[in-house]
Amino acid sequence: MSYAIIKTGGRQYRVAEGDTIDVDLLDLEAGKTATFGDVLMHADGDKLTHGDPLISGAKVTAEVVEQRKDKKVIAFKYRRRKGYHRTVGHRRKLTRVKIKSISAGSKKTAAKKEE
């Protein structure tokens, strides 16, 4: 079981090849390839590689499946006795990606960090 921890949109995701995840909007069309260069950790069986905090040279590539919107959330603000209320609808823009490949970066870094 091989997986990597990547960082995008301020969040960290644990991904393996073939996974489909929703990440914060990426400016790419469907069918294009997204590359995540911020890889924090890579685990392959009992072999663990981590960066400081990023692994240099490591990257995860993914195919953009679609640009979509999250479920609608209603922001309802209300102040009692003040006659104030606001309703604002919001749908977060997401990009659905399918993970194609995970590369752990240069061998040198991997050998140094691995325990």
Add this chain to the structure above:
Amino acid sequence: MPRATNAPASRARRKRVIKSAKGFRGRRSKLFRYAKDATMKGKYWAYRDRKTRKRNFRYLWIQRLNAAARANGMTYSRFAEGLKAAGIGLDRKILADLAVTDEATFKSIVDQARSALEGKSKSKAKKAA
């Protein structure tokens, strides 16, 4: 002049509130007067609690990490210090998930945090001497 009312719009408005209060308990789902209050509070709390949820989950992850770190002979506080010293930037969500689903990997992270912590205290002692 005939009296002008706006009955269809009022009825539609009330109906909308009653519909959104479906499944609420007792008269809160049946009577407009109570349904209105219930839906407003529901939306208000939902908005607030989307923010508190983020805190609550962080508390939960930290509790799990503390338990997992102690199982590996380290307290959470020392573990967090060691992570920083080792330059591991994984967040609490990921670490807690690893602790539950991939114990071997978590253990090696704890070991790295421990060795980084020892290195840190050693260099500090050197400076003092």
